[in-house]
Amino acid sequence: MGLGLIGRKVGMTQVFQKDGTMVAVSVLKVAPNMVTRLRTPDRDGYTAIQLGTDEKKKLNKPDAGQLGDLPSLGTLREFRVDDLGGYEVGQTIAVNDMFAEGDLVDVSGVSKGKGFAGHIKRHNFHRGPKTHGSDHHREPGSIGPGTTPGRVYKGVRMAGHMGDEQVTTKKVRVVRADAENNLLLVKGSLPGGRNSLILVKKAQ
Amino acid sequence: MNVLDEIVADQIRTDLPELASGDTVKVSARVVEGGKERIQVFEGTVMKLKGGGIARSITVRKIASGVGVERTFMVNSPRVEKIEVVRHGRVRRAQLYFLRKRVGKAATLRERRTRA
Numbered sequence A: 001m002g003l004g005l006i007g008r009k010v011g012m013t014q015v016f017q018k019d020g021t022m023v024a025v026s027v028l029k030v031a032p033n034m035v036t037r038l039r040t041p042d043r044d045g046y047t048a049i050q051l052g053t054d055e056k057k058k059l060n061k062p063d064a065g066q067l068g069d070l071p072s073l074g075t076l077r078e079f080r081v082d083d084l085g086g087y088e089v090g091q092t093i094a095v096n097d098m099f100a101e102g103d104l105v106d107v108s109g110v111s112k113g114k115g116f117a118g119h120i121k122r123h124n125f126h127r128g129p130k131t132h133g134s135d136h137h138r139e140p141g142s143i144g145p146g147t148t149p150g151r152v153y154k155g156v157r158m159a160g161h162m163g164d165e166q167v168t169t170k171k172v173r174v175v176r177a178d179a180e181n182n183l184l185l186v187k188g189s190l191p192g193g194r195n196s197l198i199l200v201k202k203a204q
Numbered sequence B: 001m002n003v004l005d006e007i008v009a010d011q012i013r014t015d016l017p018e019l020a021s022g023d024t025v026k027v028s029a030r031v032v033e034g035g036k037e038r039i040q041v042f043e044g045t046v047m048k049l050k051g052g053g054i055a056r057s058i059t060v061r062k063i064a065s066g067v068g069v070e071r072t073f074m075v076n077s078p079r080v081e082k083i084e085v086v087r088h089g090r091v092r093r094a095q096l097y098f099l100r101k102r103v104g105k106a107a108t109l110r111e112r113r114t115r116a
Helices: A061-067 A119-123 B003-009 B097-101
Strands: A004-016 A022-029 A033-039 A048-055 A073-080 A104-110 A115-117 A160-162 A166-178 A183-187 A197-202 B024-033 B036-050 B057-064 B067-074 B080-087
Touching (some): A004 A048, A004 A073, A004 A183, A004 B003, A022 A166, A033 A061, A073 A197, A119 A160, B024 B057, B024 B067, B036 B067, B036 B097
Antiparallel strands (some): A004 A197, A022 A183, A048 A073, A115 A160, A166 A183, B024 B036, B036 B057, B057 B067
């Protein structure tokens, strides 16, 4: 719950802080978000604020119809809120309206896809010996009990698809909120690759 | 310039002299001791330069009371007050790890004189 902002990941760098220590930061481009629609319990059955960003030259007709007279925004996301807090359709929200240096934020994004990954990469299993006659190099070991119940339990950690799922990094500190360049600098790494869509909310 | 370079552009210092491996330098660093700040000078030989842009650092080595001491300074750090080049050493490699095995006169480098 709670309103957030839509941004895109730019990359990582390091900056010096006021006390002279250096900190690794992720850089997010958070252009002013426009309120595109308000969801109300009467009409929609829930309360949410829809924000839009990424102005495009042309949208397809259904998308353009949703936006009506608003600019052609290519990316829309909804944030569930308890009350609409005086927000109105057409209003824009900039980075510094919501975040300031020192705030803690929760950041969601889609992690980099790793494809079909083995259990070592996916679940941090140990590997077997490389030599001394070992044939047990990257095997997962026993996956089920031997005699009772004589089958593999559901949910046993095995190789499979990894990454490309929504990940939220919680309680990340804001190092700088730069309204002039529409940038948000937060400490540490974030899910996803460059240019991937990121949602930033105040930490719960 | 890309966005990442622009962010750090105002933190990269331009007031520092050109540095090279083998140079003898005096680094004035601000240190905080018991809530008070003072400037500590560390003089020694630049053993290596590392990194570029905002993350550039130098490792300076000196022999202090018979013990080799190496300190790494983030060159662009606001804690570095100034860096002074005392003399240039003539060296044939970029990383002077061989200095670690040398003591006394063997650990000195011949001077590289440049025409003024």
